[in-house]
Amino acid sequence: MKRFFQNIGYRFSQWMQGRYGTDELSRFMTIAGTVLLVLSFFRKLSFLWFPAMAILILSLFRVYSKNMDKRLAERNWYLGIRSKAASYIMLFKKKWKDRKTHVYFKCPGCGKILRVPRGKGTLKVRCPQCGREIIKKT
Ligand SMILES: [Zn+2]
Structure with missing residues (x-):
């Protein structure tokens, strides 16, 4: 039985070989998709189910993708937007203070x-x- 689980672990790491894996963008997409999915359980917000699923599936696609260059370009695009948003919020706080x-x-x-x-x-x-x-x- 122990050997069976070791085998599964080995096979999984073999399968993940050469795949992109998680990054900041896929983590953000997983959180955003999960939040939308939870919101879609409310009857009035049920239309959010489709975008939530789309975001979660896209996030999985990125994690298991083998196209490193494209995934890295997407990550850099995301990090650029994130840092712009962070500096905008910082400036807004300073202005307010x-x-x-x-x-x-x-x-x-x-x-x-x-x-x-x-x-x-x-x-x-x-x-x-x-x-x-x-x-x-x-
Ligand atoms: Zn100037």
């Missing part, structure tokens, strides 16, 4: 986010990244 003391704005030249003290009248600001001068009411 400083809302009474500072003004945030985007440099029209390079897009860098600049921060100046609030209530100082009209300021002339030089962007530290591109050197452009900006007149800003605070």
